[in-house]
Amino acid sequence: MNTQAEPKSFEFDTEAEALVTAAIAHYPMGKQASAVMPLLDIAQRQMARHTGSAWVPRVAMDVIAKRLGMAPIRVYEVATFYLMYNTKPVGKYHLQVCTTTPCWLRGSDDVVAACKSQAGISEFGETSANGLFTMSEVECLGACVNAPILQINDDYFEDMDGVRTEVLLGDLKAGGALPPAGSTAGRSGSAPATGLTALLPTTEPAE
Ligand code: FES
Structure with missing residues (x-):
């Protein structure tokens, strides 16, 4: 785990705290550890808002571990397993x-x-x-x-x-700014590039 730009501390801000509370509330008492993935995501998005870089520092993982009553290593395992969590700073x-x-x-x-x-x-x-x-x-x-x-x-x-x-x-x-997501070749969804070949509008009158 890269600790180069590791901040000294981390706490959820007001916006994130509301999301954290809602995420934990999805799970029954005693199963709060199930909220580890949404909490990592919330922490990463908060870092993006505050620093311009979407990543999860180790101190944030420690805060999450404490909040969910988990051993820190179990949070580190999740954060380092899934590619969607960045454990070191990334560009904008x-x-x-x-x-x-x-x-x-x-x-x-x-x-x-x-x-x-x-x-x-x-x-x-x-x-x-x-x-x-x-x-x-x-x-x-x-x-x-x-x-x-x-x-x-x-x-x-x-x-x-x-x-x-x-x-x-x-x-x-x-x-x-980022343009709208989707096909950059002008396709509609996943339709063929040359246009629809099935489910075409019919001109036959309904019986
Ligand atoms: S192989 Fe690239 S999206 Fe599936």
């Missing part, structure tokens, strides 16, 4: 490139190359010098039908290619 835009077979067959190498060139980073796990981008390699994001997928923070950008990745990251570097 966390570029999570899926390189599993369907995305790879559809050109994820081009997406990776475009991320590297636009962000100015050379390998997965690196953060750009300006703190704007971190690039991570991830396994199947469950959206293979619109491969290749580039997840940025919470959003999926689908049907990516090298050029569209360069344009998207170029806009972010210029201070633009």
Whole structure:
């Protein structure tokens, strides 16, 4: 676990505290440990609000362990097992490139190359010098039908290619906001790129 930027202390702020209370209330008495995943997520989002970097420092895990009556090691185990928790600081835009077979067959190498060139980073796990981008390699994001997928923070950008990745990251570097998530090739959901081939509107009068 990287402790480089580890803050000295952590406490949930008012906004997070309301979410923590609601998350714990979902579980019966004695089973509060089940709230460990939502509490890690709430802590990570609070860090993003306060510092611009969405990650969970160890002191936050310790606060969660105490709150849920768990041994700290059990919280560390969860936080380090799931990729959605960052245990070290990440850039403002966390570029999570899926390189599993369907995305790879559809050109994820081009997406990776475009991320590297636009962000100015050379390998997965690196953060750009300006703190704007971190690039991570991830396994199947469950959206293979619109491969290749580039997840940025919470959003999926689908049907990516090298050029569209360069344009998207170029806009972010210029201070633009994230565009709407979804297909970047103009597809409607997961419909064929050439338009619907089934469930077409019928012109026949109803009997
Ligand atoms: S392989 Fe990339 S989303 Fe499934």
